[in-house]
Amino acid sequence: MSVVPAEVLPGSALAVEEPVREAAELGPRARLWPALAAVYRAQLSRARVARIPLLFVATFQSVGIMILMRGVVDGGGEAQAVVAGSAVLVVAFVALNLLAQYFGQLRASGGLDHYATLPVPPAAVVLGAAGAYASFTVPGTVVTAVFGCVLFGLPIAHLWVLIAVIPLAGAALAGLGAACGLLAPRPELATLLGQLGMSAALLLGVLPADRMPEAVRFLRDLLPSTYGVDAFARTFGPHPDWALVLGDLAVCGVVGVVSLAVATWAYRRAAVR
Amino acid sequence: MCAVRGLTKTYPAVRGRRGTPATPEVRATDDVRLDIRGGEIFGLLGPNGAGKTTLVRQLTGLMRPDRGSVEILGHDIVRHPERASRILAYLGQESTALDELTVSLAAETTGRLRGLEAARARAERDAVLEELGLTALAGRPLKKLSGGQRRLACFAAALVGERPLLVLDEPTTAMDPVARRAVWSAVDRRRAERGTTVLLVTHNVIEAETVLDRVAVLDRGRVIACDTPAGLKEQVAGDVRVDLVWREAAPLNVPEVAALRDRVVESGRRWTLRLAPEEARAVVATVTGGAAFAALDDFTLTTPSLEDVYLALGGAARQGLVKG
Numbered sequence: 238m239s240v241v242p243a244e245v246l247p248g249s250a251l252a253v254e255e256p257v258r259e260a261a262e263l264g265p266r267a268r269l270w271p272a273l274a275a276v277y278r279a280q281l282s283r284a285r286v287a288r289i290p291l292l293f294v295a296t297f298q299s300v301g302i303m304i305l306m307r308g309v310v311d312g313g314g315e316a317q318a319v320v321a322g323s324a325v326l327v328v329a330f331v332a333l334n335l336l337a338q339y340f341g342q343l344r345a346s347g348g349l350d351h352y353a354t355l356p357v358p359p360a361a362v363v364l365g366a367a368g369a370y371a372s373f374t375v376p377g378t379v380v381t382a383v384f385g386c387v388l389f390g391l392p393i394a395h396l397w398v399l400i401a402v403i404p405l406a407g408a409a410l411a412g413l414g415a416a417c418g419l420l421a422p423r424p425e426l427a428t429l430l431g432q433l434g435m436s437a438a439l440l441l442g443v444l445p446a447d448r449m450p451e452a453v454r455f456l457r458d459l460l461p462s463t464y465g466v467d468a469f470a471r472t473f474g475p476h477p478d479w480a481l482v483l484g485d486l487a488v489c490g491v492v493g494v495v496s497l498a499v500a501t502w503a504y505r506r507a508a509v510r
Numbered sequence: 511m512c513a514v515r516g517l518t519k520t521y522p523a524v525r526g527r528r529g530t531p532a533t534p535e536v537r538a539t540d541d542v543r544l545d546i547r548g549g550e551i552f553g554l555l556g557p558n559g560a561g562k563t564t565l566v567r568q569l570t571g572l573m574r575p576d577r578g579s580v581e582i583l584g585h586d587i588v589r590h591p592e593r594a595s596r597i598l599a600y601l602g603q604e605s606t607a608l609d610e611l612t613v614s615l616a617a618e619t620t621g622r623l624r625g626l627e628a629a630r631a632r633a634e635r636d637a638v639l640e641e642l643g644l645t646a647l648a649g650r651p652l653k654k655l656s657g658g659q660r661r662l663a664c665f666a667a668a669l670v671g672e673r674p675l676l677v678l679d680e681p682t683t684a685m686d687p688v689a690r691r692a693v694w695s696a697v698d699r700r701r702a703e704r705g706t707t708v709l710l711v712t713h714n715v716i717e718a719e720t721v722l723d724r725v726a727v728l729d730r731g732r733v734i735a736c737d738t739p740a741g742l743k744e745q746v747a748g749d750v751r752v753d754l755v756w757r758e759a760a761p762l763n764v765p766e767v768a769a770l771r772d773r774v775v776e777s778g779r780r781w782t783l784r785l786a787p788e789e790a791r792a793v794v795a796t797v798t799g800g801a802a803f804a805a806l807d808d809f810t811l812t813t814p815s816l817e818d819v820y821l822a823l824g825g826a827a828r829q830g831l832v833k834g
Contacts, residue, residue: 260584263596264673265625275622283610348606354570355623356595509572509591 276365295330296377299323315445320385321470322443327377329438332411334431340418341427353508371407395472405489406465412496419503438462461492512546517578538564540731556728598675601668614648624671657684746822754781761805
């Protein structure tokens with residue numbers, strides 16, 4: 238069907254013997270921020286197609302857990318921990334579990350080739366996707382927090398702290414999720430790791446820490462979502478200790494930076510095999 | 511514009527585990543040497559598993575070869591694989607990265623990630639979707655499209671943000687004739703206007719014969735021939751292919767038919783023979799007269815195609831190339 242013979246085309250006169258020639262000019266490279274914005278926007282649009290049912294699941298799960306726990310805890314500090322844990326659980330479900338699954342499947346199916354053959358910084362792909370997944374958690378987390386406050390009669394005055402908790406806990410958990418998804422040798426393992434991470438966030442984050450044995454409490458301290466939970470829980474008190482809140486959030490931030498760096502490294506490794 | 515020398519890649523042997531049998535070491539590309547000229551449509555033809563995709567992955571910087579060199583437009587792709595993305599656009603076989611995006615957003619995002627400014631990406635997106643007849647589908651997610659339409663949408667994404675080399679891995683799979691024509695006229699336009707070079711992976715013989723300027727035939731990781739389609743066909747010009755389709759089974763009680771049995775490739779009711787012209791004439795005379803004719807459903811005589819070239823050159827797979 239091709240109607241243009243190769244000989245008449247521009248540039249074809251040089252034919253085969255052209256080994257020593259000036260290298261051609263390279264096409265433009267995508268810069269970090271525009272590329273990140275483009276990936277973020279594309280990922281966010283996927284929510285409309287694929288993610289909305291799962292966001293409902295995430296929210297209902299947390300709301301259900303709070304209703305169950307109402308019969309167990311007797312207000313005060315435990316109620317604060319349950320509400321904060323349930324709210325952060327939405328972040329763990331979406332940012333950790335779903336993102337691990339997404340990257341695991343993308344890697345296994347060869348979908349990473351698409352990004353790997355575009356001149357885009359690896360950090361833009363990882364941060365764009367992680368940012369979008371963290372954003373998916375906003376409505377569910379807010380709904381869960383408000384519902385929990387009403388259910389347990391907690392003050393809603395300091396709910397604004399979610400503005401810091403969601404992005405920082407989101408960064409930490411999305412970074413972990415992305416790293417799990419990109420490092421797991423098989424997609425089933427990525428799914429498994431994501432599920433385990435979420436189960437850990439559920440059990441260690443929602444159940445009040447005071448009743449846990451020492452070993453479990455140590456595990457709880459290792460989990461980054463814990464610091465998001467603690468930061469949020471502290472703000473329900475009558476006189477929150479803002480230094481401690483900031484400290485907890487700083488831990489989330491540091492884990493986020495480290496895990497996103499690991500995920501970016503894992504992406505680079507997965508893209509060129 | 512693209513020179514490949516001594517390219518070799520061996521997949522290591524995999525030890526068997528429960529449920530997965532062990533696989534021996536596989537040499538996916540074996541000392542491949544190619545020269546692709548500027549502005550041509552160069553094809554890689556071969557059956558599944560011949561090493562086409564592995565070769566392309568090494569040319570696009572997605573995979574490091576064990577040995578050998580790849581130079582595209584003066585850039586060493588083995589040493590600087592990241593430069594490949596700034597020289598070429600690649601259409602792989604998978605669309606999972608784009609599946610949940612709308613056609614319009616898939617094209618626009620790809621353009622943005624190819625380094626275009628936002629306004630330019632939108633303008634190019636609109637132009638390419640219009641050119642390929644996808645404007646009506648622009649708002650639909652790729653997931654909801656048919657296989658051929660989805661492929662065309664991925665092709666559109668590959669065209670946004672111009673590159674001097676297009677690497678297309680079976681671009682027209684599952685496409686209807688209208689979509690195929692849209693693909694080839696888009697390719698031709700870029701070739702005529704900008705001298706774009708195309709590297710096409712295909713196992714479709716008809717397509718290879720009609721669109722390619724030159725073709726390299728791959729078999730078990732080696733290039734077993736490289737020429738124009740017509741040049742390759744001349745190599746086996748002496749032979750004619752005879753296809754015989756029997757109504758139920760071949761009449762083996764006819765001695766002339768029974769004598770052919772060792773030389774046919776049998777596939778159900780169909781017998782395929784590659785013969786010198788005189789022999790072919792004799793066979794046709796036999797089966798169209800006498801006792802054999804009653805058992806014959808249909809027969810065809812054809813001049814060689816690229817598939818015959820592949821088989822005559824010693825291609826290992828007796829099947830695997832697609833006709834039509």
